[in-house]
Amino acid sequence: MSESEHTLHPLLERQVRKHLGHEALPAWSDFIEAVDRAYRHADEARRLVERSMDLMSDELNTRLEEKLATETALRRERAEQAVLIERLEEAHSQLLQSEKMASIGQLAAGVAHEINNPIGYVSSNLSTLGGYVASLLDLLAAYEELELPEGPDKERIEAARARADLAYLKGDIVALLDETRDGIIRVRNIVQDLKDFSHVDLGDWVLADIHKGLNSTLNVVNNEIKYKARVIKEYGDVPMLRCLPAQLNQVFMNLLVNAAQAIEEHGSITIRTSVAGELAIVEIADTGRGIPEHLLSRIFDPFFTTKPVGKGTGLGLSIAYGIIQKHGGRIEVASEPGKGTTFRILLPIHPPGVPPA
Numbered sequence: 001m002s003e004s005e006h007t008l009h010p011l012l013e014r015q016v017r018k019h020l021g022h023e024a025l026p027a028w029s030d031f032i033e034a035v036d037r038a039y040r041h042a043d044e045a046r047r048l049v050e051r052s053m054d055l056m057s058d059e060l061n062t063r064l065e066e067k068l069a070t071e072t073a074l075r076r077e078r079a080e081q082a083v084l085i086e087r088l089e090e091a092h093s094q095l096l097q098s099e100k101m102a103s104i105g106q107l108a109a110g111v112a113h114e115i116n117n118p119i120g121y122v123s124s125n126l127s128t129l130g131g132y133v134a135s136l137l138d139l140l141a142a143y144e145e146l147e148l149p150e151g152p153d154k155e156r157i158e159a160a161r162a163r164a165d166l167a168y169l170k171g172d173i174v175a176l177l178d179e180t181r182d183g184i185i186r187v188r189n190i191v192q193d194l195k196d197f198s199h200v201d202l203g204d205w206v207l208a209d210i211h212k213g214l215n216s217t218l219n220v221v222n223n224e225i226k227y228k229a230r231v232i233k234e235y236g237d238v239p240m241l242r243c244l245p246a247q248l249n250q251v252f253m254n255l256l257v258n259a260a261q262a263i264e265e266h267g268s269i270t271i272r273t274s275v276a277g278e279l280a281i282v283e284i285a286d287t288g289r290g291i292p293e294h295l296l297s298r299i300f301d302p303f304f305t306t307k308p309v310g311k312g313t314g315l316g317l318s319i320a321y322g323i324i325q326k327h328g329g330r331i332e333v334a335s336e337p338g339k340g341t342t343f344r345i346l347l348p349i350h351p352p353g354v355p356p357a
């Protein structure tokens with residue numbers, strides 16, 4: 001206890017000095033010692049509380065950090081899930097679309113096959129019929145040159161001629177045959193479209209220059225485009241692609257014709273090509289009327305058309321869709337009603353599942 005007599009608790013020492021002076025009575029010493037012990041105990045207890053509070057605060061901080069980390073992980077997981085769900089939805093809609101294509105494709109192939117046969121003999125009979133009609137008209141002309149003697153025969157023949165309205169009939173029969181022939185040609189073109197759509201004629205995988213394909217397709221559809229639009233080519237540096245060139249040309253043609261048809265008075269069609277990583281990109285952008293948002297999900301559907309009968313079959317884009325899918329690529333559309341539409345084809349430079357050259 002001698003030590004504690006010399007060094008009192010600092011607080012107690014100050015109080016002793018203040019209230020008892022330097023020479024505290026020896027009688028106080030026991031009391032002072034007891035108070036000193038009490039002070040030291042209190043200090044000890046306070047330090048203990050402080051230490052346990054520090055510990056608790058550390059523990060709380062750790063828990064808070066853990067909670068924050070869990071929350072971040074959860075948030076990340078949720079974002080990943082959202083991406084996954086979006087991808088699933090995309091895959092689902094693509095699956096639906098391709099399933100629809102496949103079933104319509106089968107149907108189309110069957111219909112095309114069934115129609116081909118009757119179209120064949122109708123068109124062959126039609127040309128024979130044309131020949132017969134021409135012969136008959138010749139014969140009729142020869143008869144008409146005959147001068148018939150006045151009498152009942154002449155009256156009978158003239159009455160029959162009037163009944164038949166021969167002059168009109170001679171002109172109209174030729175027009176009728178021509179129109180029918182046009183109709184048959186149109187049906188045959190539709191059957192061809194259906195066949196293309198159902199990929200009856202496959203063609204071969206070869207290395208081809210898409211710029212060549214674009215240029216030759218432009219030549220083919222020049223008639224449809226030249227009065228409507230200025231064609232702007234912005235060709236990039238694109239390598240040769242392993243593809244089915246005839247079918248890609250069909251895609252370009254369908255998109256170019258649609259672009260021209262979307263332009264009311266006069267506008268422009270921009271053909272842009274580029275490469276992004278493993279993809280070749282072909283963009284066909286027009287300044288036409290655009291596509292209303294609510295129709296965007298339907299334009300690739302077979303037989304969907306907003307064009308009058310005879311102008312559109314509604315097969316162009318579904319054919320394009322099928323062909324691009326077969327190339328392992330995809331086709332996207334962006335449109336602003338009143339401003340224009342851009343179709344964007346993304347083609348893998350090395351299509352999966354196709355043996356390299």
Ligand SMILES: Nc1ncnc2c1ncn2[C@@H]1O[C@H](COP(=O)(O)OP(=O)(O)O)[C@@H](O)[C@H]1O
Nearest residue numbers: 258259262299305306312313314315316317341
């Ligand atoms: N470039 C375009 N601009 C505006 N509308 C378009 C364009 N391309 C396609 N469409 C819309 O998509 C529909 C389907 O096109 P498509 O399959 O080629 O059939 P079609 O041209 O015979 O109507 C068109 O009727 C039209 O409404």
Ligand SMILES: [Mg+2]
Nearest residue numbers: 254258316317
């Ligand atoms: Mg079309």
